[in-house]
Amino acid sequence: MQPFTSLTGVAAPLDRANVDTDQIIPKQFLKRIERTGFGPFCFFDWRYLDDGTPNPDFILNQAGYETASILVAARNFGSGSSREHAPWALEDMGIKAILAPSFADIFYNNCFKNGMLPVVLPEETIRDLMARATERPGYVLTVDLERQVIADQEGVVATFDVDPFRRDCLLNGLDDIGLTLQHVDSITTFENARPDGLPVTTPAA
Amino acid sequence: MSSPRTLFEKIWSSHVVREAPGEPALLYVDLHLVHEVTSPQAFEGLRMSGRRVRRPDLTVATMDHNVPTTDGPVEDPVSQQQMDALATNCAEFGVPLYDLHSPRQGIVHVIGPELGLTQPGTTIVCGDSHTSTHGAMGALAFGIGTSEVEHVLATQTLLQAKPRTMEVRVDGALSTGVTAKDIILSVIGRIGTAGGTGQVLEYTGSAIRALSMEGRMTVCNMSIEGGARAGMVAPDETTFRYLEGRPHAPQGKAFERAVAAWQLLPSDTGATYDRVEILDASWIVPHVTWGTNPGMVVPVTGRVPDPAAAADDTERRATERALEYMGLTAGTAIEDIPIDRVFLGSCTNGRIEDLRAAAGIIRGRTVSKRVSAMVVPGSVKVKWQAEAEGLDKIFLAAGFEWRNAGCSMCLGMNPDILAPGERCASTSNRNFEGRQGKGGRTHLVSPQMAVAAAIAGHFVDVRAWAGDA
Numbered sequence: 001m002q003p004f005t006s007l008t009g010v011a012a013p014l015d016r017a018n019v020d021t022d023q024i025i026p027k028q029f030l031k032r033i034e035r036t037g038f039g040p041f042c043f044f045d046w047r048y049l050d051d052g053t054p055n056p057d058f059i060l061n062q063a064g065y066e067t068a069s070i071l072v073a074a075r076n077f078g079s080g081s082s083r084e085h086a087p088w089a090l091e092d093m094g095i096k097a098i099l100a101p102s103f104a105d106i107f108y109n110n111c112f113k114n115g116m117l118p119v120v121l122p123e124e125t126i127r128d129l130m131a132r133a134t135e136r137p138g139y140v141l142t143v144d145l146e147r148q149v150i151a152d153q154e155g156v157v158a159t160f161d162v163d164p165f166r167r168d169c170l171l172n173g174l175d176d177i178g179l180t181l182q183h184v185d186s187i188t189t190f191e192n193a194r195p196d197g198l199p200v201t202t203p204a205a
Numbered sequence: 206m207s208s209p210r211t212l213f214e215k216i217w218s219s220h221v222v223r224e225a226p227g228e229p230a231l232l233y234v235d236l237h238l239v240h241e242v243t244s245p246q247a248f249e250g251l252r253m254s255g256r257r258v259r260r261p262d263l264t265v266a267t268m269d270h271n272v273p274t275t276d277g278p279v280e281d282p283v284s285q286q287q288m289d290a291l292a293t294n295c296a297e298f299g300v301p302l303y304d305l306h307s308p309r310q311g312i313v314h315v316i317g318p319e320l321g322l323t324q325p326g327t328t329i330v331c332g333d334s335h336t337s338t339h340g341a342m343g344a345l346a347f348g349i350g351t352s353e354v355e356h357v358l359a360t361q362t363l364l365q366a367k368p369r370t371m372e373v374r375v376d377g378a379l380s381t382g383v384t385a386k387d388i389i390l391s392v393i394g395r396i397g398t399a400g401g402t403g404q405v406l407e408y409t410g411s412a413i414r415a416l417s418m419e420g421r422m423t424v425c426n427m428s429i430e431g432g433a434r435a436g437m438v439a440p441d442e443t444t445f446r447y448l449e450g451r452p453h454a455p456q457g458k459a460f461e462r463a464v465a466a467w468q469l470l471p472s473d474t475g476a477t478y479d480r481v482e483i484l485d486a487s488w489i490v491p492h493v494t495w496g497t498n499p500g501m502v503v504p505v506t507g508r509v510p511d512p513a514a515a516a517d518d519t520e521r522r523a524t525e526r527a528l529e530y531m532g533l534t535a536g537t538a539i540e541d542i543p544i545d546r547v548f549l550g551s552c553t554n555g556r557i558e559d560l561r562a563a564a565g566i567i568r569g570r571t572v573s574k575r576v577s578a579m580v581v582p583g584s585v586k587v588k589w590q591a592e593a594e595g596l597d598k599i600f601l602a603a604g605f606e607w608r609n610a611g612c613s614m615c616l617g618m619n620p621d622i623l624a625p626g627e628r629c630a631s632t633s634n635r636n637f638e639g640r641q642g643k644g645g646r647t648h649l650v651s652p653q654m655a656v657a658a659a660i661a662g663h664f665v666d667v668r669a670w671a672g673d674a
């Protein structure tokens with residue numbers, strides 16, 4: 001996994017509550033068997049008009065926001081399906097950090113597995129950042145995971161909390177499976193002590 | 206003596222492989238369910254790192270999201286490729302697979318319980334958010350992403366921060382025509398779509414005890430729509446009767462021993478939860494969603510809400526946007542909303558009892574001329590059972606289409622989708638924008654409400670029909 005240490009980039013406001021993973025990546029694009037290449041389909045129904053041309057009303061199509069790498073979003077971002085295609089699509093489109101008052105659990109978790117940083121900030125801070133990003137297309141933010149701060153060119157805007165284990169994995173680009181396999185002996189010990197009679201999937205009589 | 210523990214705490218603590226300060230717990234996974242959409246990248250990851258599936262005997266796969274529900278070949282070559290990839294991966298890694306030709310094929314959350322694989326006290330994961338369904342059996346079950354699927358395939362464990370708990374107690378008796386679906390829709394209406402974030406819900410109370418296993422699965426299934434990754438119901442006689450004799454359930458003496466162990470699982474008297482919500486079942490009425498998430502829901506006797514009444518700016522804008530997408534005007538009576546399509550099926554309401562209850566509403570009536578309606582059983586076994594009971598004939602005579610098993614129009618990855626602007630009464634779990642097809646308008650309801658709407662051509666209060674013979 002690519003480490004995430006600090007990111008400086010354009011912030012785009014997406015002022016909609018409960019953005020679900022069906023909006024982030026609609027189901028017709030879930031049939032690919034690769035992890036990459038989902039970017040062009042991210043926010044498909046909002047991003048394109050029926051004739052396939054970019055929808056000028058959608059924020060990421062507007063001047064100053066096309067190169068955004070940070071999304072400032074509203075509450076409960078990433079609700080719904082567990083599809084990891086959602087963070088894959090955002091990442092493939094260039095979004096590496098998402099700031100919001102709250103996230104849905106599975107999406108939040110999936111971001112960390114892909115070198116992306118979801119940051120929970122108070123509603124008022126998000127409102128403030130959203131206003132700035134809306135008023136100033138091309139508004140640049142720095143999301144610094146090492147120092148746990150959000151800053152713009154005038155200085156620090158906010159600080160944030162993040163689970164220390166997740167932070168460490170992101171900063172160092174650690175692979176969860178590799179970490180867990182360091183404890184394979186514990187797994188084997190646990191496995192050997194499991195009670196008899198638990199279900200197995202191999203064909204039943 | 207140890208302090209009283211909840212059902213969740215008992216399962217959690219008996220599955221912790223390793224705990225260390227500042228790290229999430231390493232949890233053992235008893236059952237890993239796999240389907241074609243969220244697994245190909247995980248198997249590819251294993252292949253690239255030269256890893257194997259640690260416990261293929263605790264892993265099982267089926268094809269459900271992409272499958273056509275009509276007879277004949279898979280027309281979409283990309284869907285076919287995804288199903289082929291699953292078959293290849295299962296063969297290469299030794300994972301049992303119930304493919305399109307298997308009599309055990311079906312929606313992953315329907316076949317797990319049906320085969321007796323879903324058992325009390327176990328931990329179950331799947332790359333699918335509706336894995337919460339299996340909690341109805343007294344299991345700890347939740348959806349995971351594809352990276353976690355790979356982690357479980359490789360290690361049979363999952364890194365998990367311990368969630369908080371919420372008791373959702375539903376006491377009293379449901380009125381005739383009011384169902385498990387209405388319980389969960391009213392719970393989500395109460396707590397909101399993020400109300401359960403970071404929590405495991407345990408449903409308790411006399412109304413939950415009175416539900417069948419199918420009803421409990423409907424309730425647990427939609428826990429995720431309230432933001433909770435898992436929902437649970439303590440196992441009891443209903444659970445044991447459901448499991449007895451199923452292919453993967455313990456048999457004979459082993460079943461008796463298992464029941465004795467399962468009886469120790471329910472939350473101890475005096476166990477506490479981080480939060481408690483209490484509902485009175487006798488007040489619950491049939492519910493209909495009006496908006497673009499499952500929390501946007503009102504009783505069938507209600508009206509489309511007015512954005513001006515929203516609690517704050519964010520909610521007001523969300524309401525306005527939802528009304529625009531749904532093509533609805535504030536103040537419209539729910540019963541005055543005409544519908545074009547009906548979808549009866551999904552991991553929420555595609556089980557045999559759902560089909561029985563739905564067929565029971567028909568009583569010789571036929572689907573409105575303005576409505577196109579389809580029934581998609583949740584599994585091959587549900588389909589065969591329904592046919593053995595003659596339910597297919599009842600649906601067909603009323604003008605419903607009778608399809609093959611799969612996820613179908615719940616998410617429209619196969620050809621079953623809404624056209625732009627079409628309005629659907631659906632027994633599924635999500636009414637998100639475009640979920641059932643771009644521009645499609647979904648209203649979530651119970652199976653009985655869906656059938657009544659199909660016949661009337663608009664939403665009706667099925668309680669008025671439930672009593673007539």
